[in-house]
Amino acid sequence: MDRKRLQPADGRPTVHTVAALAGVSIASASRVLNGLGASPETVRKVRAAAAEVGYVPNAIARSLQSQRTDLIAFAVEDIGNPVYVEMMRAIEAVVAESGRQLVVHATGGNVASETALLRRLAHRYVDGMIISPIRVTDAHVAAISDSPAPVVVIGQLPDAVPVDNVRTDxxxxxxxxxxxxxxxxxxxxxxxxxxxxxxxxxxxxxxxxxxxxxxxxxxxxxxxxxxxxxxxxxxxxxxxxxxxxxxxxxxxxxxxxxxxxxxxxxxxxxxxxxxxxxxxxxxxxxxxxxxxxxxxxxxGSAARGGMAARLLLERIKDPALPARREQVAPHxxxxxxxxxxx
Amino acid sequence: MDRKRLQPADGRPTVHTVAALAGVSIASASRVLNGLGASPETVRKVRAAAAEVGYVPNAIARSLQSQRTDLIAFAVEDIGNPVYVEMMRAIEAVVAESGRQLVVHATGGNVASETALLRRLAHRYVDGMIISPIRVTDAHVAAISDSPAPVVVIGQLPDAVPVDNVRTDxxxxxxxxxxxxxxxxxxxxxxxxxxxxxxxxxxxxxxxxxxxxxxxxxxxxxxxxxxxxxxxxxxxxxxxxxxxxxxxxxxxxxxxxxxxxxxxxxxxxxxxxxxxxxxxxxxxxxxxxxxxxxxxxxxGSAARGGMAARLLLERIKDPALPARREQVAPHxxxxxxxxxxx
DNA sequence: CAGACTCCCGTAAACGTTTACAAGATGAGA
DNA sequence: TCTCATCTTGTAAACGTTTACGGGAGTCTG
Missing domain, CATH: 3.40.50.2300 (Response regulator)
Incomplete structure (x- = not known):
């Protein structure tokens, strides 16, 4: 048991630290920390130990295990354009409500950096991406349709591409x-x-x-x-x-x-x-x-943003969903x- | 060797897949993929295998090992204010050049969500944060000064607080x-x-x-x-x-x-x-x-943003650095x- | 009181990498 | 031919979590 290092090099407590201090196994500590079943006494000891050392779970380790990062990316040509700010606000609201965070990428609108971004999705550093490409090339379509992580496109897309899509007219x-x-x-x-x-x-x-x-x-x-x-x-x-x-x-x-x-x-x-x-x-x-x-x-930029975010969250929850296409009417x-x- | 699952459930190749296909150990595969020493023959086999299965390293697993995420956060009151857009552009430029990515948070300017954000730094989901708080309370100062990850503040800060700081006059x-x-x-x-x-x-x-x-x-x-x-x-x-x-x-x-x-x-x-x-x-x-x-x-919002980003990168590289305070003159x-x- | 059932808990494996270490192979020098 | 250094490789541990599984203690029933 004390073979495991109880305090990592940088001094930050891990679940091992907490478990050792509480005198229980790491499994029990983890269970208490996640609110799963445990006896009142164990709960008390683990809670006390965690509070004492100021334990905070490591998001990376958790992600590796759970295969989720709880991050959503929004890729946009130019952060300075107020229309994207409005979309971003709407997306952020939906994303935050689901307990996730938003990562914003500025692509500068060029095809190379957008497709590079889409390929980087394969690294799994986010759970999904909303992209609003201003140009749609074959390279985009290819990168989007065989993206390893869910993608929702705001804007027109060829009809045949089976990707969640929010458009306007x-x-x-x-x-x-x-x-x-x-x-x-x-x-x-x-x-x-x-x-x-x-x-x-x-x-x-x-x-x-x-x-x-x-x-x-x-x-x-x-x-x-x-x-x-x-x-x-x-x-x-x-x-x-x-x-x-x-x-x-x-x-x-x-x-x-x-x-x-x-x-x-x-x-x-x-x-x-x-x-x-x-x-x-x-x-x-x-x-x-x-x-x-x-x-x-x-x-309807805010409406489109919010809808794209909702589509993305639903797809993350159920990847088997058929591709959907939503439309927001102009006024x-x-x-x-x-x-x-x- | 074939005890290890070669293809994970979602079908995405891992370094194990590549190693098995190339007929080498995962250590050799990893070394080749990272450009470390290996015999020409091994290099060839691993490269070919990686290309064949379309291997992309998993950023999460890499982060867990390396203790870095290569993400930088920028916390800002209101994304709609063009001054923050300019800062963001400058920060993004520096951050991107270092091979990292920017995560943008909108705090709405309230103390609770800003301190919550700072505490979330303990999760280590980013390598550091740039924050430009509009109000600075004792709660801020406390949260910033004992933050577990590097923080750079854009804006005035009490003189005694030992935190990297970019200010103007x-x-x-x-x-x-x-x-x-x-x-x-x-x-x-x-x-x-x-x-x-x-x-x-x-x-x-x-x-x-x-x-x-x-x-x-x-x-x-x-x-x-x-x-x-x-x-x-x-x-x-x-x-x-x-x-x-x-x-x-x-x-x-x-x-x-x-x-x-x-x-x-x-x-x-x-x-x-x-x-x-x-x-x-x-x-x-x-x-x-x-x-x-x-x-x-x-x-000098762009100058301050860029400078804050550089200070943060330097601190990440060398956490022992003394706290610095930079000033940008108005005009x-x-x-x-x-x-x-x- | 034996057996079945519950409830807690600990051991250990898993997620996908990187890397310390040791062992094997090869070549050079004596 | 033996030794030593060098280069390459594989084994295994580590990063910090979550969780499947099985064992042990306790409770309930017949």
Missing amino acids: SRTGVAMAVEHLAAQGRKRIGLINGPLDTVPGAARDAGFRAALAAHGMTIDEDLIEIGEFQYAAGRAAAERMLSRTVPDALFCANDLIAVGALHALLVAGLRVPQDVALVGMDDTELGRMSFPQISSVSL LVIRASSEVAR | SRTGVAMAVEHLAAQGRKRIGLINGPLDTVPGAARDAGFRAALAAHGMTIDEDLIEIGEFQYAAGRAAAERMLSRTVPDALFCANDLIAVGALHALLVAGLRVPQDVALVGMDDTELGRMSFPQISSVSL LVIRASSEVAR
Whole structure:
């Protein structure tokens, strides 16, 4: 019995320390510590010993035995984008309630680091992952579908891929924005989009063209600009457009772009919404912090995050579950940037 | 040899699987996999076997053996505050470069969950933690100073506490802002602060009063408002102040408050900076996204984050190091919100 | 009072690695 | 050819838990 080292090198107590001090076996100590059956006397002795030495179980050793880490990963392109902050908050709430913790990864949006991350899942350092890839390549699909740990994807995924998936319908969302702007009597509606080789970029482009057509408007390529999904890019794209022509309304593919575009419009001396109506997308707090506040198409980011987290927890509990696909409907939130006060 | 299960229940290969397939002992397999000495023939066989079964080492088991998890935690009050996003980016860069990963915790700023988090460090689920507490209670100090794993604190800490610590000098920062506003001829400088029982709130209050005194200005309590360190609170606080009196300059305790105050000023029909000059603090991207862009006192959040991460890594490498205290100097970034263009 | 049943407890194995140690093989030098 | 050093390999222990299993003591029943 005293062959076992009672105190490890760093002096931290283990279950051996507690057991020895309490005068019981490590099995009994472990049982008491986990609230399993034991006699009152044993319980008392073990509790006292554990308290005396300040025993705290080692999470690593426990994980090795239980094959769970109680960690959930959330992989995201850019922590600075408020839409991901909102998702993260929703995910964190669900994850914390289940007694687990959240690990956040910033991928920078490039395919290599995202697939590397997915492969690292094989190390089993987390119990599962929620990923919201902005581009979906074959490499992604391959890495996701034969991932050794459960993965839930937020965003569009090819239909055939049997992976839990939470999506929204951004084409309909774009249609709502166009509908709203048209109803305000706007005739020259511009689009500032992100890269077309991204899933959201492509969807917004398609949705925009379809919506304009549905309203009998012709597509004017001068009123379409493409940049990154970021503030500075949005501002630059709007400046490029304004140097050519001035729209009477602008739809932006996310709120960061919208805030950048707002900046460009105001610098150009245009009034928002009187001269140019502005609608963003994602309905983040950023849009509420602008002046004027920015109308935005909500894609339910918090709802999607929470739902993804719940799907993941259910899959961890029962890996045999069939792959599910949930959808969150978009809705338009109208604020000062797109509606002239009467 | 075949007593050992070669394939675990979930079918994932272990070092035993690889060793058996290669016809060598697990020790040899492990050595090859870690690049230690082995004969060319053994190396070849093990590599081939590992590739064939797609072996990936189990991070948990490795951690149990090595007593390291290669995870670093960053505990923060509110992930939505852009200042923490900037710190996080800087920390992430340093941490990733060392081959580790970052775990982010949102504490909600309350003492109980922060101390609980610190106690959880005893579980050894991370190698160390960076924490930026907004309030520092005796409970914090106790939990931090006898933490079983290395902790680095970003923010003020009582001098006697022997913990690695990265701080800035926000009093000097406030003085810079006041100096700048006074130099612009502003006479009635207001303050919108966060709670006085927080460390930054108290420092900004003291700094503001000292700076006004240094410029021979009297303190007008009507020009001081207190709320939370957030957008909505800042806006509400500014509205309260404006209902009483109109300052000719406003210093805000962080950029979220400043953006809220800007909103209130613009809604009230005041021009920024002509009627009211505005200076924020933290110099986050949020201030750059506003219109007009907001002048802000930089407290070097990225620098502090990076430095904290480096201190932590050094301490992990050598726990015997004496506690260090680093300081990052503030500087003022002047933008359109505080300087009337000539 | 014997047998069956319960309840506690301790021994030992297991989770998947890394690594100290010793033993075997090989080659060089005397 | 013998010895010694070097290189490679395998055995086994260790990291700190949880838990299957079996034994022993006690209680209850017939």
